[in-house]
Amino acid sequence: MRYRVKALCPGTGVTALTVEALDEAEATARLQRDGTQVLSIVAERGNWLSARRARFPLLLFTQELIALLDAGLTLTEVLETLAEKESRAESRQLIERLLTTMREGRSFSAALAAQGDAFPPLYAATVRAAESTGDLSPALARYVGYQNQVDTIKKKVISASIYPLLLIGVGTLVIGFLLGYVVPRFATVYADSGRDLPWMSRMLLTWGEAVDAHGGMIMLGAVGFIASVAVALVQPATRAALTRLAWRTPAVGEHLRTFELARFYRSLGMLLTGGIPVVSALGMVSGLLSVNLRSGAATAIESMRRGETISAAFANGALTTPVAARLLRVGEKSGRMGEMMERIAVFHDEEMARWVDWFIRLFEPLLMVFIGLTIGLIVVLLYMPIFELAGSIQ
Structure with a gap:
């Protein structure tokens, strides 16, 4: 929020x-x-x-910033150029606010942090690390690469979800059409037949009679229920409750943890590569973790302040997997901790992509079978009295 x-x-x-x-x-x-x-x-x-x-178009702004810095312009000149060419009033005003803050004597990272609605804390931390080393352009390029990798993972998950959601939508419309239009018509036909119908057919036709008699009220109730669900889903408390439920689900919770840890290690690796000390970097990226893991980050920080190794501190905070623990120990021996954390992120991203692919391959046919069986059951129950009548005539 x-x-x-x-x-x-x-x-x-x-x-x-x-x-x-x-x-x-x-x-x-x-x-x-x-x-x-x-x-x-x-x-x-x-x-x-x-x-x-x-x-605010952050990635486009960053790419233009890198190009102009590489062309030899100073940072102030770059921001003035970007403000002049910006066509959107909101973006131009934001860049001008950055310039105003810098002209007051504050650093670029401080100016970015003051505009936290457009620049995430990780972005400001990346720039702060680059200001101490003087390599702003490479640091921004690392952030662009990081954000592109995160966006790629999100696009994979979204694209994998499109077909199941389409199936659910079409199946819901077909079932709604049968229950809301076809069943009431059959209920009218069978109302005066005087024949004993199977129990399930009677239940279905009772529903059809109710829709025929009180269709407006039922439709109003359905719309109200859908609106209530939609309003509840946008509430932070509801989303937090659903997140806790997902984390407690055995198979789903473990993969949610893997996904968060991958993003956590990638962010941390980028900051360590930029020269930020591990304790400071961990404090900066702990906000990316959910409530379920954020306490672990605080535990890891306290462990490192007591002199424990990174791998031991992360293990104390439950921020590792078996693969991550081994690679962290390798990074401690080689001194390339930033690179190792990025490798951990790549490994877990690939693991997550395989799981999503497996889940979708299993879920799609099961969903199609469920929708097909539901529609088939409704049709069979509607035509069962006709089958019985044909049998009695023979």
Whole structure:
């Protein structure tokens, strides 16, 4: 959920921010970790269409930023150029706010952090690491690569879900047509036949008579139920409850954990490659974890502060898998921890892709069989009295 915050930031005074978080407590805690004092916080209300329309094109901005930096322009000149060529008023104003903050003497990473609604914390952390080493363009290129990999995984999951969702939609429409139109017509035909019908056929035809007599009320109730479900699903509490339920499901929960750990290791590896110390990097990316794993990140940070190795600290926080634990120990011996974490992320991404492919291959035929059997059962129950009548005539 998105929150509008009025906060007292070190060095800048009172600033208006926009923060993405699951609830108000998480948004407040995240700002306080950065040394920001929250003065007021209000949940932002708005429809998803307007939010999507106003979304800042972060990847395009970053790619243009890299190209102009590689061409030899200074960072201020690059931002001035991008502001001049930007056609959308919202994006141009955002870039101008970045310029204004930098002209006040603050760093580029601080200017990005002040615009948290457009630039995620990981982006600002990447720039902060690059400012200490002077390799801003390569660091931004690493972020673009990271984001492209994350988007690729999301697109795979979405594309794999399209056909099952289409099957569910078409099957629901066909079953709704049979129950809402065909069954009531058959109920009218059979009403005065005076014949004893099979029990299941009687139940189905009783439903048809109810639809024929109170169709408007039933339709209104169905629409109200669907609207209630839709409203409940957009509530943070409902989504959190569904997430907890998914995590407790034996097969699904383990793969959700693998998916989160892959994103966690990729983000952490990118920051370590950029030169950020592991404890600081872990604190920056812990916000990417769900509530189920976030406490593990805090445990790992405390373990490393006590002098334990990275692999042991991650094991204490339940942030490893058998493969990840081995590769972390290899990274500790070789000193290439950032590279090893990226390898862990690649391995788990491939594992997740195989599982999604296997699940879809199994789920699609089972879904088709279920829909086919449901439609076939309705049709058979409707025609069963006719079959019995034909048998009695013979």
